[in-house]
Amino acid sequence: MINTTIDFLKYKRFFAIGCSFTDYCWPTWANIISKEIPNHYIYAQSGAGNFYIYQALIEAMIRHTIDKDDLVMIMFSNVTREDRFIKGRGWVTPGNIYYQSEYDDQFLTKHACQFGYLMRDLNLVHGCKLILDTIGCDYELMSIVPFHSERSDDKLMDNVEQVLDFYSATLNFVRPSVLETVFNNFWDSRLPRPQYHVAWQNEKYKDNHPTPSEHLEYLQTIFPDIAFLDSTLEFVNTANNAVLSENFTNDVIPKHNREVVSPGRLGSTLG
Secondary structure, eight states: EEEEEOOOOSSSSEEEEEEEEEOOOOOOHHHHHHHSSSSEEEEETTTOOOHHHHHHHHHHHHHOOOTTTEEEEEEEEEESHHHEEEEETTTEEOOOSSSSSSSSSHHHHOOOOOHHHHHHHHHHHHHHHHEEEEETTTTEEEEOOOOOSSSSSSOOOOOOOHHHTTTTTHHHBBBOOOHHHTTTGOOOOOOOEEEEEEEEOOOOOOSSOOOHHHHHHHHHHSSSOOOOHHHHHHHHHHHHHTTTTTTOOTTTTSSOGGGGSSSOOOTTTTO
């Protein structure tokens, strides 16, 4: 049965796992939930793909001995990503393979296969579900875009029905994506967007990451009966106003408190 709410008082700890949609320079859905469950851990990294997310779940399980009294929420990323742990560099997570500088065109031509990415990542999603089922804890599976999104947008992969059908039983446990639910399958459908100066371009950067209020909207959409503390709603409203202000920069307040992020990024204690 699909849950329509989260009973925050039920859990002793909360674990959030994902990419920049989970840990960003402003509060995300994970920080909103953490206001309701103070004992929490966030395993996430900008640019991370689902291989990183799978590794993060395993490390969190081992490090914290996740049990039936905990809540685990995973927001999966898009599948066209290449994650690698490299000694001396840590986790290298450059994001979507089609919009990055870590891997050159020769690598893409030789190794990038959308069918293969989709099959690999749906195996990882299935693996995450099996791990959580074995633990016996409550969990929620979400995603930033449909898994067969070609480039993190509304353009979907062709001829992958066989893969989607094969994993349909697992996909039934994944909530509708942020792109579908909040943005109506089009990132530019929600205006205005946060804009701020960045080092790599002269004009202000328009950021399509969900704002704090859009993260709240996503939670309220997939959990229609959820109830947040007034203090949590005020936290979201204050952060959202700051993010949309003309003076916002992505390296100052209103970042969430970085102490909520798990000490020692994934793999940093192993490399």
